[in-house]
Amino acid sequence: MSAPAKRREPSSREAAPPPHPARPPARARQATGGFRARVSAPRKGLNPRWLIAMSLLGVTAAALSLLPSAPPLGSSLPAEDEILAYHIEPQRDLVVKIPAEIDAVEVTTWAGVKADVCDSAKRYPYGFVAAFVNERGKEVARHVYDLESRVSCDPDRPLGEGEYAARLAGGGGAVTDPRSTLLITHDVLPQGGQVRLRAKPAVGSDGAPIDLTILSRLEGRYERSETSRAVFEQSLDAEERRQLGRRVSALGFADLPEPARKELLRGWARRLEAGGREGLDYEMSRLLLRRFRMPYPRAEGRGASEFVVGERHAAALNFRGPLSLDIEGPPGRTVRVADGASSSASVELGPLGRATVRLAREDIRTVVIDGVGPDFGVRFGAPEAQALQQVGEIVHPAMPPPAALGEGTAAPGAAAAPGAAAAAPGAAAAAPDPASATASPAATARLQTPPDVRIVRYLALDPSDPVIARMAPGQELLGLLIRTEIEASGGANEGDATVVARWGPGPSERAELKVTLPRSRFEWWNDGFDASEPRLAILRPPAGVERIEITGDARTRVRLRTIEPGVNETLYRLPYRVALAEDETWRYAPFDVSTWTDVRAVNLDDLERKERFSDLREQVRIERSGEGARSDADRPERTLTPEHAPVRRRLLMPAWQSAGEPSPGDAWTPLLVPKDVRVDGEGARAGRLSVIYRAARASLGKEVAVRVDGEVALKEPIVALSGALRVTAPAGTRKIEIEGLGDAGAAYTDAPPANGGAIVRRRDVFELTRGRPMTYRFRQEAGETLHLVLFVVTPGENADYRVRYRIEGAKPASREAAFFRRVTLPDGVLAGRGGDLTRATLWEAATDQRGTDGVGRSVIRLGDDLAPGERAVRLSLLGPQAGDAGETAKEVWIGAVLVGQKAPGRDNGPRLWVEDDP
Numbered sequence: 001m002s003a004p005a006k007r008r009e010p011s012s013r014e015a016a017p018p019p020h021p022a023r024p025p026a027r028a029r030q031a032t033g034g035f036r037a038r039v040s041a042p043r044k045g046l047n048p049r050w051l052i053a054m055s056l057l058g059v060t061a062a063a064l065s066l067l068p069s070a071p072p073l074g075s076s077l078p079a080e081d082e083i084l085a086y087h088i089e090p091q092r093d094l095v096v097k098i099p100a101e102i103d104a105v106e107v108t109t110w111a112g113v114k115a116d117v118c119d120s121a122k123r124y125p126y127g128f129v130a131a132f133v134n135e136r137g138k139e140v141a142r143h144v145y146d147l148e149s150r151v152s153c154d155p156d157r158p159l160g161e162g163e164y165a166a167r168l169a170g171g172g173g174a175v176t177d178p179r180s181t182l183l184i185t186h187d188v189l190p191q192g193g194q195v196r197l198r199a200k201p202a203v204g205s206d207g208a209p210i211d212l213t214i215l216s217r218l219e220g221r222y223e224r225s226e227t228s229r230a231v232f233e234q235s236l237d238a239e240e241r242r243q244l245g246r247r248v249s250a251l252g253f254a255d256l257p258e259p260a261r262k263e264l265l266r267g268w269a270r271r272l273e274a275g276g277r278e279g280l281d282y283e284m285s286r287l288l289l290r291r292f293r294m295p296y297p298r299a300e301g302r303g304a305s306e307f308v309v310g311e312r313h314a315a316a317l318n319f320r321g322p323l324s325l326d327i328e329g330p331p332g333r334t335v336r337v338a339d340g341a342s343s344s345a346s347v348e349l350g351p352l353g354r355a356t357v358r359l360a361r362e363d364i365r366t367v368v369i370d371g372v373g374p375d376f377g378v379r380f381g382a383p384e385a386q387a388l389q390q391v392g393e394i395v396h397p398a399m400p401p402p403a404a405l406g407e408g409t410a411a412p413g414a415a416a417a418p419g420a421a422a423a424a425p426g427a428a429a430a431a432p433d434p435a436s437a438t439a440s441p442a443a444t445a446r447l448q449t450p451p452d453v454r455i456v457r458y459l460a461l462d463p464s465d466p467v468i469a470r471m472a473p474g475q476e477l478l479g480l481l482i483r484t485e486i487e488a489s490g491g492a493n494e495g496d497a498t499v500v501a502r503w504g505p506g507p508s509e510r511a512e513l514k515v516t517l518p519r520s521r522f523e524w525w526n527d528g529f530d531a532s533e534p535r536l537a538i539l540r541p542p543a544g545v546e547r548i549e550i551t552g553d554a555r556t557r558v559r560l561r562t563i564e565p566g567v568n569e570t571l572y573r574l575p576y577r578v579a580l581a582e583d584e585t586w587r588y589a590p591f592d593v594s595t596w597t598d599v600r601a602v603n604l605d606d607l608e609r610k611e612r613f614s615d616l617r618e619q620v621r622i623e624r625s626g627e628g629a630r631s632d633a634d635r636p637e638r639t640l641t642p643e644h645a646p647v648r649r650r651l652l653m654p655a656w657q658s659a660g661e662p663s664p665g666d667a668w669t670p671l672l673v674p675k676d677v678r679v680d681g682e683g684a685r686a687g688r689l690s691v692i693y694r695a696a697r698a699s700l701g702k703e704v705a706v707r708v709d710g711e712v713a714l715k716e717p718i719v720a721l722s723g724a725l726r727v728t729a730p731a732g733t734r735k736i737e738i739e740g741l742g743d744a745g746a747a748y749t750d751a752p753p754a755n756g757g758a759i760v761r762r763r764d765v766f767e768l769t770r771g772r773p774m775t776y777r778f779r780q781e782a783g784e785t786l787h788l789v790l791f792v793v794t795p796g797e798n799a800d801y802r803v804r805y806r807i808e809g810a811k812p813a814s815r816e817a818a819f820f821r822r823v824t825l826p827d828g829v830l831a832g833r834g835g836d837l838t839r840a841t842l843w844e845a846a847t848d849q850r851g852t853d854g855v856g857r858s859v860i861r862l863g864d865d866l867a868p869g870e871r872a873v874r875l876s877l878l879g880p881q882a883g884d885a886g887e888t889a890k891e892v893w894i895g896a897v898l899v900g901q902k903a904p905g906r907d908n909g910p911r912l913w914v915e916d917d918p
Contacts, residue, residue: 077162077163077290079288079289079290080289080290080291081288081289082169082286082287082288082289083217083286083287083289084284084285084286084287085110085215085216085217085284085285085286085287086215086216086217086218086274086282086283086284087213087214087215087216087282087283087284087285088109088128088197088198088199088214088215088216089198089199089213089214089283090198090199090200090201092198092281092282093131093196093197093198094196094197094198094216094274094282095194095195095196095274095275095276095281096194096195096196096197096218096272096273096274096275097192097193097194097272097273097275098185098189098192098193098194098195098220098272099192099220100189100190100191100192101192101222101223102185102186102220102221102222102223103184103185103186103221103222103223104182104183104184104185104186104220104221105182105183105185105195105218105219105220105221105272106180106181106182106183106218106219106221106269107128107130107180107181107182107183107197107216107217107218108178108179108180108181108216108217108218108219109126109128109147109178109179109180109181109214109215109216110149110166110175110176110177110178110179110214110215110216110287111124111126111149111175111176111202111212111213111214111215112168112172112173112174112175112176112212112213112214112215112285113151113173113174113175113176113210113211113212114173114211114212115151115173115174118151118153118174119151120150120151120152120153120294121150121488121489121528122150122151122489123148123149123150123487124148124149124150124151124176124202124210124212125146125147125148125202125203125204125210126146126147126148126149126199126200126202126210126212126214127144127145127146127147127199127200127202128144128145128197128198128199128200128214129142129143129144129145129197129198129199129200130142130143130144130145130183130195130196130197131195131196131197131198132183132185132188132189132193132194132195133193133194133195133196134188134189134191134193135189135191135192135193140188140189140193141188143183143464143465144200144463144464145181145464146200146462146463146554147179147181148179148554149176149177149178149179150176150177150294151165151174151175151176151177151294152164152165152177152292152293152294153174153294163290163292164288164290164292165177165178165289165290165291165292165293165294166178166287166288166289166290167287167288168285168286168287168288169285169286169287169288170285170286175215175287177293182609182610183195194275197216199214213285215285215287217271218271218272218274219269219270219271219272220269220270220271220272221268221269222268222269222270224265224268306377306378306379307377307378307379307380307450307451308375308376308377308378309335309369309370309371309375309376309378310370310371310372310373310374310375310376311370311371311372311373311374312375312488312519312521312530313370313375313521313522313524313530314368314369314370314521314522315368315369315370315378315380315451315522315619316366316367316368316369316451316452316522316619316620316621317366317367317369317380317390317449317450317451317452318364318365318366318367318390318391318392318452318620318621318622319359319361319364319365319366319367319389319390319391320363320364320389320390320391320578321361321362321389322358322359322360322361322362322389323358323359323382323383323386323389324356324357324358324359324382324383324386325337325356325357325358325359325367325380325381325382325449326354326355326356326380326381326382326399326446327347327349327354327355327356327357327369327378327379327380328349328353328354328378328379328380328381329349329353329354329371329376329377329378329379330349330353330376330377331349331350331351331352331353332348332349332351332353333348333349333353333371333372333373333376334346334347334348334349334371334372334373335347335349335355335369335370335371335372335378336369336370336371336372337357337359337367337368337369338367338368338369339359339360339361339365339367339658340361340363340365340366340367340656340658341365341624341658341661342658342659342661342756343658343659343661344368344370345357346372361656361658362656363581363656364391364578364579364580364622365622365656366621366622366623368621370521379399379400379448380448380449380450380451381399381446381447381448381449382446382447382449383445383446383447384445384446384447387446387447387448387449390449391575391576391578392452392575392576392589392620393452393575393590394449394450394452396447396448396449397447397448398445398446398447398448399445399446399447399448451619452619452620452621453617453618453619453620454588454590454617454618454619454620455526455615455616455617455618456559456615456616456618457559457613457614457615457616458481458483458557458558458559458613458614458615458616459557459558459559459560459601459604459607459612459613460554460556460557460607460612460613460614461499461550461551461552461553461554461556461557461558462551462552462554462612463551463552463553463554464551465551465610465612466502466549466550466551467549467550467551467558467560467601467603467607467612468547468548468549468550468601468602468603469547469548469549469550469560469599469601469602470546470547470548470599470602471541471545471546471547471548472562475562476540477538477539477540477562477563477823478501478538478539478541478548478560478561478562478599479536479537479538479539479560479561479562479563479596480499480501480536480537480538480539480550480558480559480560480561480819481534481535481536481558481559481561482497482499482513482515482517482534482535482536482537482556482557482558483497483517483523483531483532483533483534483535483556483557483558483616484496484497484517484531484532484553484555484556484557485525485529485530485531485532485555485557485614486519486529486530486531486532487529487530488524488528488529488530492519493518493519494516494517494518494519494532495516495517495519495532495555496514496515496516496517496553496555497513497514497515497516497517497532497535497552497553497555497556498512498513498514498552498553498556499512499513499537499550499551499552499556499558499819500512500513500550500551500552501539501541501548501549501550501819502548502549502550502551503541503542503545503547503548503549504545511539511818511819512819513537513819515535515537517532517533517534517535518532518533519531519532519533520532520533522618522619522621523616523617523618523619524616524617525557525614525615525616525617526614526615526616526617527614529614531616535821536561536821536822537819537820537821538819538820538821538822538823538863538865539819539820540820540823540865547602557614557616559598560598560599560600560601561596561597561598561599562596562597562599563595563596563597563823564593564594564595564596564597567593567594567595569593569595570591570593570594570595571591571592571593571594572586572589572590572591572592573589573590573591573592576589576590576591576620579836579837579838580622580837581655581656581838582653582655582761582791582837582838582855582857583624583761584622584623584624585622585623586620586621586622587618587620587621587622587623588618588619588620588621589620590620637897637898637899637900637901638897638898638901639763639764639895639896639897639898640776640778640788640896640897640898641764641766642766642774642775642776642894642896643774643775643776643777644775646766646767646768646772646774647766647767648764648765648766648767649764649765649766649767649842649843649844649845649893650762650763650764650765650842650843650844651762651763651764651765651791651793651840651841651842651843651853651855651893651895652668652748652760652761652762652840652841652843653760653761653762653763653791653838653840653855654758654759654760654838654839654840654851655667655758655759655760655761656756656757656758656759657752657753657756657757657759658756659754659755659756661756663678663752664761666761666762666763667750667752667759667760667761667762668692668748668749668750668759668760668761668762669748669749669750669751669752669753669757669758669759670746670747670748670758670759670760671691671736671737671738671747671748671749672746672747673737674735674736674737675735675736675737675749675753675757676733676734676735676736676753676754676755677689677733677734677736677749677751677752677753677754678732678733678734678751678752678753678754679729679730679731679732679733679734679751680731680751681731681732682731685750685751686731687728687729687730687731688726688727688728688729689706689708689726689727689728689729689736689749689750689751690724690725690726690727690749690750691706691724691725691726691727691736691738691747691748691749692722692723692724692725692747692748692843693722693723693724693725693738693741693745693746693747693748694721694722694741694745694746694747694843694848695718695721695722695723695740695741695742695745696741696742696743696744696745696848697721698742699718699740699741699742699745700718700719700721701717701718701719702717702718702740703715703716703717703718703740704716704717704718704723704725704738704739704740704741705738705739705740706725706727706736706737706738707735707736707737707738707739708727708729708734708735708736709734709735710735713727713728713729714726714727718740718741722843722844733754734751736749736751744848746850748760760840760841762843763791763895764895765791765793765842765893765894765895766893766894766895767891767892767893768803768875768877768891768892768893768894769877769890769891770876770877770878770879770890773874773875773876773877774874774875774894775872775873775874775875776788776872776873776875776896777870777871777872777873778870778871778898778901779868779869779870779871780862780866780868780869780870780871780901781868781901782864782867782868783864784862784864784868784900784901785821785822785861785862785863785864785900786861786862786898786899786900786901787859787860787861787862787898787899787900788859788860788861788862788873788896788897788898788899789857789858789859789896789897789898789899790803790830790857790858790859790860790875790894790895790896791837791855791856791857791894791895791896791897792830792832792834792855792856792857792858792892792893792894793834793840793842793853793854793855793892793893793894793895794833794834794835794853794854794855794856794889794892795842795845795853795891795892795893796845796847796849796852796853797834797835797852797853797854798833798834798835798836798839798854799833799834799835799854799888799889800831800832800833800834800880800886800887800888800889801831801832801833801834801856801877801888801889801892802829802830802831802877802878802879802880802881802888803829803830803831803858803875803876803877803878803892803894804827804828804829804830804875804876804878805827805828805829805830805860805873805874805875805876806826806827806873806874806876807824807826807827807860807862807871807872807873808871808872808873808874809869809870809871809872810824810826810862810866810871811826811866811867820863820864820865821863821864822861822862822863822864822865823861823863823865824861824862824863824865824866825861828860829878830858830860832856832857832858833854833856834853834854834855834856834889834892835854835855835856836854836855836856836857837855837856837857838855839851839852839853839854839855840853840854840855841853842893860873875894877889877890877891877892
């Protein structure tokens, strides 16, 4: 016995009584000829028309009282549609007959959950198993589908009232948003048969069972013939065409190409009935449907120019100089501002929800802004003349009038005055500036300075429906950039990702990777989930493989990548092609040329039709290399010394240190003018200062003096052009000045600037000439991914250089049944230009000039595709290539740092590399 046909109850609007009495029957009107007869006698009884009207009102009221689902008037909007939905249960199969004429079954599911309050941020995972049984009763296929949804409801009204996406006609809990699953049947059931659906036990992220009921509507997709397709297309009106086109493209229906229109009109759907009897073989419930969808919490009440910050989420803005940054948000909330690598300063938004922060640094850096407590919306702005200090492809619209965001608004008619202005995070204190606190923002035009956000598409994995990658001829490697979804409201700080790659049916023709990834503060998925940091995994399949199927956990997201042939470096796009500090790198900046390129999945069109993708929002920012690690131990580094002790010099590279930032072990503070420095009170340098100096030739034979807080602490004769001094000084902030070195002299101390400022980072560099190669030796353990970072100095000028490297004996090991992280190029040429990174000073060079030596940086990668063993990296300086117009450097100085391997002893060097960013 088939299920009963779809019933449609009248809505509350349709069932309401008419505002006037019903008209008399046509027969009565005909009897009087359509005219009213005058009655001269007084009325002694009730008018029969009123009796008829009252009878109709009574019948209508009785009918309304019998409707089981009629809500109280005004409590919720009437349903736009209603359906009879089948229950998919874990104890018994829901059996659906599949006609041979259909090619697919679309299963739309909802989850009825036990909920007492509206919480649109909560996720409800559920799933079902579909078994395909042919006409002879044999099971020919079985697929598992895992889904997740949430309840769209109005948080300002009790659950069951107001707007909704779906709700049960009889009440009794909440209903999640619908999810659609397409079951392709034409391949597995060409002669028809059955699909048997059974629910999987619902389990939350904490492993606890969830009490829910899966409700479903099943529709079979029938194929249209060419003739019926053409007739159907001609029958569509403008609105119907528009609705069809919206499902597949932003173009109008008429603008779609002919193949796309044919595909769109290919089939039509008809409801499929379950087999058996209601109450015995299946259960049904009546669902009321509307199109309402609740936005995710991070999007509630947010304008397009607002950004969300809080304890778990941060904004990143890139600037090239000092500026006065306005921050607007809810009144009374506290934001934290970190200017570059400095420690953060807390700033409270004033009564009007606004504060102004002065950022004093001169260099190119990223300002990181987060907040105290739950997420809230903020907006950033700067004076029009300073807005161009922002680095990136940014549109700067006008700053709207100040108003509190997210949690309230400024009082109508309130004065448009900024809140307290905080000192830059790097100044001695983040105290309000009274002068700027009373300034009117109308005095100068202010523009918005929003974060530089890029949208990148990832593909969602599924345990049973693969993403298919094609290996092009000559392609040896397939790269997967892996991320995972992390529940934003659950407080988790990491997520697990699982990836399985298969290129054949055999047990050894596969590779599997399971990894735990930390949560990102700066990235999030477009559907409201937090995103993890990325992990690059590389697969080397056997020769001849043309197709790789990739499956995995439903929360895992991937991008398919491959190495761009002939490209050995990444060249960022203007205006991101700027000089950064030696230990900094761009993350997610757009580029003109990259060593890696994205590749298209073979079944991308099918995946997009199934909505198997997620859009990631990335913030372009500058990071200290290595900050992507979960801890300092994840990417340790050490300085290498080449064999045979070539000539050594000290390289002093300009850098910046903010107030409160820990001083790196290789930093010196310049003493060209008297400087306040911080003397340590404990440790190896407690109560003392080291000073190195270079004196002008005219100062030979005279005395050099070091003053501490105005008093002479040490005085020595100058007997050489350079020297070192040891000075005793009390712990704390001390004013240091040097006398007697002459106008061309220079001096540096190892104590950090007390209030932040310019420093230099020192590094040992070794001479490399065309006639004398250089060799570095170290050991690489199994599974290690190493980077040999070379700082190449061209003395006295900016000059081109070409250095050939060869990793002796580095033959990639076979890694066909496993993922690895980096691929090794055993030899190549590093071409660059000294000065692209910075200008620096070779301290022992025989010149009085400072800051004239050009510095470039190159990287040699040693991947985990190599077998463990000793490594010998040989460097040779090359001349110009044939046909080059200019000359290349005849002498360079090399400083090498090995990233990924801890030094035997203490190493206070800088962090150098973000390995997960290919």
